[in-house]
Amino acid sequence: MTITDTHIGLSACPGCDATALATQRASKRAQQGDREVALSLPTIQCAACISVVERGLMALPGVSDVRVNLTRKRATIYVKPDIDDVVLTDALAALGYDAQPLDQATLSANHSDRAARDLLMRLGVAGFAMMNVMLLSVAVWSGASDATRDLFHWISAAIALPTIIFAAQPFYVNAWRALRVARLNMDVPISLAILLAAGMSLFEVAHSGDHAYFDAALSLTFFLLAGRYLDQRTRTVARSAATELAALETPTALRLKDGMPQTVSLSELCVGDLVLVRPGARMPVDGQIMRGKSELDRAFLTGESDPVFVCPDDIVRAGEINLTGPLDVRVMSVGKDTFLHSLADLISVAEEAKSRYNSLADRAAAIYAPAVHLLAFAAFVMWMYLSGGNVRYSLNIAVATLIITCPCALGLAVPAVSTVASGALFRLGLLVKHATALERLAEVDTVIFDKTGTLTVGKPTLLNSGDIALQDFALAAALAMASAHPRSQSIVDAAQGQALPTVAVTDIKELPGHGIAGCWDGKRVALGRADWAGSAGHGTVLAVDGHIRTTFEFQDTLRAGADQLFAHLRDRGLPVTLVSGDTASNVEAFAEAIGLPDWRAGVLPTEKVQFLKDLNAKGKHVLMVGDGLNDTAAMALAHVSIAPASALDATRVAADIVLISSDVSKIEDALRIARSARRRILENFGVAACYNMIAVPFAFFGFATPLSAAIAMSTSSIIVSLNALRVR
Amino acid sequence: MNILAYLIPITLSLGGLGLVGFLWTLRSDQYDDPDGDAARILRDDYDDHPAD
Numbered sequence: 001m002t003i004t005d006t007h008i009g010l011s012a013c014p015g016c017d018a019t020a021l022a023t024q025r026a027s028k029r030a031q032q033g034d035r036e037v038a039l040s041l042p043t044i045q046c047a048a049c050i051s052v053v054e055r056g057l058m059a060l061p062g063v064s065d066v067r068v069n070l071t072r073k074r075a076t077i078y079v080k081p082d083i084d085d086v087v088l089t090d091a092l093a094a095l096g097y098d099a100q101p102l103d104q105a106t107l108s109a110n111h112s113d114r115a116a117r118d119l120l121m122r123l124g125v126a127g128f129a130m131m132n133v134m135l136l137s138v139a140v141w142s143g144a145s146d147a148t149r150d151l152f153h154w155i156s157a158a159i160a161l162p163t164i165i166f167a168a169q170p171f172y173v174n175a176w177r178a179l180r181v182a183r184l185n186m187d188v189p190i191s192l193a194i195l196l197a198a199g200m201s202l203f204e205v206a207h208s209g210d211h212a213y214f215d216a217a218l219s220l221t222f223f224l225l226a227g228r229y230l231d232q233r234t235r236t237v238a239r240s241a242a243t244e245l246a247a248l249e250t251p252t253a254l255r256l257k258d259g260m261p262q263t264v265s266l267s268e269l270c271v272g273d274l275v276l277v278r279p280g281a282r283m284p285v286d287g288q289i290m291r292g293k294s295e296l297d298r299a300f301l302t303g304e305s306d307p308v309f310v311c312p313d314d315i316v317r318a319g320e321i322n323l324t325g326p327l328d329v330r331v332m333s334v335g336k337d338t339f340l341h342s343l344a345d346l347i348s349v350a351e352e353a354k355s356r357y358n359s360l361a362d363r364a365a366a367i368y369a370p371a372v373h374l375l376a377f378a379a380f381v382m383w384m385y386l387s388g389g390n391v392r393y394s395l396n397i398a399v400a401t402l403i404i405t406c407p408c409a410l411g412l413a414v415p416a417v418s419t420v421a422s423g424a425l426f427r428l429g430l431l432v433k434h435a436t437a438l439e440r441l442a443e444v445d446t447v448i449f450d451k452t453g454t455l456t457v458g459k460p461t462l463l464n465s466g467d468i469a470l471q472d473f474a475l476a477a478a479l480a481m482a483s484a485h486p487r488s489q490s491i492v493d494a495a496q497g498q499a500l501p502t503v504a505v506t507d508i509k510e511l512p513g514h515g516i517a518g519c520w521d522g523k524r525v526a527l528g529r530a531d532w533a534g535s536a537g538h539g540t541v542l543a544v545d546g547h548i549r550t551t552f553e554f555q556d557t558l559r560a561g562a563d564q565l566f567a568h569l570r571d572r573g574l575p576v577t578l579v580s581g582d583t584a585s586n587v588e589a590f591a592e593a594i595g596l597p598d599w600r601a602g603v604l605p606t607e608k609v610q611f612l613k614d615l616n617a618k619g620k621h622v623l624m625v626g627d628g629l630n631d632t633a634a635m636a637l638a639h640v641s642i643a644p645a646s647a648l649d650a651t652r653v654a655a656d657i658v659l660i661s662s663d664v665s666k667i668e669d670a671l672r673i674a675r676s677a678r679r680r681i682l683e684n685f686g687v688a689a690c691y692n693m694i695a696v697p698f699a700f701f702g703f704a705t706p707l708s709a710a711i712a713m714s715t716s717s718i719i720v721s722l723n724a725l726r727v728r
Numbered sequence: 729m730n731i732l733a734y735l736i737p738i739t740l741s742l743g744g745l746g747l748v749g750f751l752w753t754l755r756s757d758q759y760d761d762p763d764g765d766a767a768r769i770l771r772d773d774y775d776d777h778p779a780d
Contacts, residue, residue, distance in 0.1 A: 046767055047768060047771045048771070051771050051773055069764055070761055070764030070767055071760070071762055071764055072761070117759075120754060121751065124750045124754070125747065128746065131743065132739070132740060132743050135739065155736060159740075
């Protein structure tokens with residue numbers, strides 16, 4: 001009995017119940033000329049899943065290597081170039097796993113992994129050097145003298161100097177970048193302290209001095225690199241998850257060549273090509289409908305929740321979803337020229353605005369960096385005067401002051417907290433994409449929601465199922481079965497919960513954009529738009545021989561957790577406004593259902609922007625939650641923005657935080673954690689300040705020793721890291 | 729104190745060995761999938777015979 005066996009029947013993942021597969025080892029190696037395929041596997045979660053996926057794929061002909069990455073829930077597969085992705089996903093579906101191909105180009109555009117690895121290497125080297133030098137330093141502190149002490153100091157120097165040159169490079173680079181444009185950042189005092197400490201210690205060692213600060217310079221490097229690495233890793237995790245979302249949308253289209261559709265990449269499409277857009281698919285391009293009738297879901301562009309009827313010669317935009325009938329579309333613009341992409345400029349403007357946001361760390365550095373330099377300089381001048389011009393002694397004290405004040409705790413204060421907070425949010429299903437997003441979220445005092453797609457799932461539910469005569473309902477359900485239209489689906493869903501009489505409807509046909517018709521008992525029955533099925537009227541109706549029998553009323557389905565979210569926001573006293581592009585009647589019904597007094601309907605994208613500008617002018621810090629293109633401009637203007645994972649790529653890029661979970665009440669958790677994180681950061685600054693208030697006078701008046709510096713530095717770093725763990 | 733002549737080089741080379749080991753793990757992508765590695769050790773695939 002092994003541990004994997006005990007999983008059987010307990011685990012939620014299919015692989016755990018299927019370990020007894022034929023054993024075939026994943027021992028073949030990737031061969032020359034193989035194609036690399038990345039698949040997203042959202043449902044894998046245990047050792048058995050890895051085995052099942054790897055063995056299952058290896059058993060396929062043409063697959064030469066498979067490697068599952070459980071952390072990223074992804075598999076990398078090397079296959080012969082002639083094997084299609086579909087073969088792989090089908091094989092996995094047969095094993096019980098959802099798999100989706102990821103776009104390699106989008107994935108490999110993500111280079112932050114390398115930066116994290118580079119930092120980890122420097123961190124390892126700094127850690128090795130710090131421990132060895134500390135070992136030798138302890139011997140010196142405990143009383144080694146004369147030749148022994150000098151020997152230990154020389155060995156320390158031999159370890160420390162190369163390490164300081166190599167490991168602390170990120171600080172030098174940043175400091176130089178700031179100095180070149182005549183600015184000061186946190187890295188300037190850090191670099192100065194490390195370099196001066198090393199240089200001064202080398203000089204002391206050469207002259208058989210008592211104190212060498214090699215261990216202090218190295219611990220400084222190590223602790224600060226640890227902070228830097230945490231920061232980088234947090235953002236890498238969020239960014240790689242965000243990249244994966246983007247890579248899920250493989251940019252392909254069905255191009256019609258001599259009437260035959262073939263899958264081509266978007267980049268191969270030219271203006272004038274004819275593409276086929278099947279029901280349920282998103283428009284890949286801007287274009288004009290040449291053939292076919294259908295209904296389009298334009299919620300992403302306008303916020304409208306009702307489908308829009310389209311027929312030949314109508315213009316369609318990339319991003320709209322085709323609902324009912326297949327459409328042949330003549331390409332008018334593709335890729336960068338589409339309306340969708342014209343928003344990219346706007347997003348880069350927003351990014352710039354956000355990079356100008358002064359984070360707490362920046363503000364602390366603005367006070368701290370000059371203060372540290374002035375203090376060290378003052379110590380030097382004072383001791384020059386007191387010691388009657390003894391440069392060596394005065395410089396020693398100045399360096400000790402610089403090392404002791406150097407912001408070990410400050411360097412960890414922010415990254416430690418944001419790592420813990422982002423990790424907690426990641427587990428809740430929120431991706432924090434922007435470095436200062438949490439801080440900005442903590443300052444929010446007004447919340448604005450979009451409706452369609454954000455608070456609703458963009459799928460209708462039948463409202464009046466209780467008022468419909470059973471026979472009518474049965475007829476409607478029988479007709480609706482034949483259609484993929486969201487309203488038909490909701491009628492079928494509602495019908496499943498009812499005991500309906502059996503009706504035999506024959507000869508069912510769907511007329512895209514209008515409805516479904518059939519034959520029942522010799523009569524013509526039709527379900528669809530009122531003006532088509534019956535005579536006059538509005539909405540969706542069931543008609544028998546042209547007479548309207550029942551009207552079906554729909555409402556967009558509320559997302560899970562929306563009620564809870566609004567209750568929490570009310571408790572917090574945050575004013576909430578619903579700003580939607582949908583019709584007044586839809587929005588009013590919705591706002592009433594969730595008990596929201598403040599709503600605006602029929603708002604155009606430009607009006608949303610104006611609304612945000614007005615609020616900004618009043619000094620409000622707005623949190624904007626939205627998913628559509630009509631929200632993107634407004635989101636870029638908001639103080640901080642959240643988009644659900646179902647949002648369009650452009651909108652997700654503009655958002656600071658992406659909500660992966662389908663439960664919107666997690667936004668409340670995000671607010672709570674952001675505020676808690678901000679409190680912890682401020683506390684950490686307080687700890688660092690307290691520490692300096694005690695340590696600086698010591699150093700300033702010449703009582704600091706390398707031992708006291710080492711103790712003070714480690715203590716403050718540990719306190720700050722432990723405090724960060726209290727983020728909840 | 730002559731013992732130091734042996735001890736210090738031994739300490740440093742052992743520490744250096746650790747560092748080289750760390751750099752090797754880093755270079756061979758061993759920090760890419762911490763969750764997966766934790767799970768893989770529990771598989772019984774290699775219980776009967778090692779990988780070819």
